[in-house]
Amino acid sequence: KAVSQAKKTMMDVKMKGTTIPHDVQDKYSSAKVFLKPAPKGSGIIAGGVVRTVLELAGVHDVSSKMLGSSNKICNIRCTLSALSKLRG
Numbered sequence: 001k002a003v004s005q006a007k008k009t010m011m012d013v014k015m016k017g018t019t020i021p022h023d024v025q026d027k028y029s030s031a032k033v034f035l036k037p038a039p040k041g042s043g044i045i046a047g048g049v050v051r052t053v054l055e056l057a058g059v060h061d062v063s064s065k066m067l068g069s070s071n072k073i074c075n076i077r078c079t080l081s082a083l084s085k086l087r088g
Contacts (some may be wrong), residue, residue, distance in 0.1 A: 011080075014088030018060035024085050027080035031069035035082055038063045048072070053079045 019037040036062040046064040
């Protein structure tokens with residue numbers, strides 16, 4: 001059941017090469033995330049669960065800042081929401 005539900009809620013992440021196409025920020029509850037494109041080869045400059053989400057999404061070069069909450073679930077949902085706002 002979990003696999004079929006996960007397949008239904010999958011989303012595409014818009015990319016420009018190995019990074020994201022533009023700056024994006026989002027807020028979920030008390031968590032705020034800022035994502036910025038980074039030059040090729042700079043890697044993922046992020047901490048905690050944001051780094052994990054970006055690695056699993058396939059983004060190789062991005063800079064991020066997490067503000068507000070230290071709750072991991074809120075930070076994950078905020079990052080996923082910010083990635084869904086990307087326009088390609």
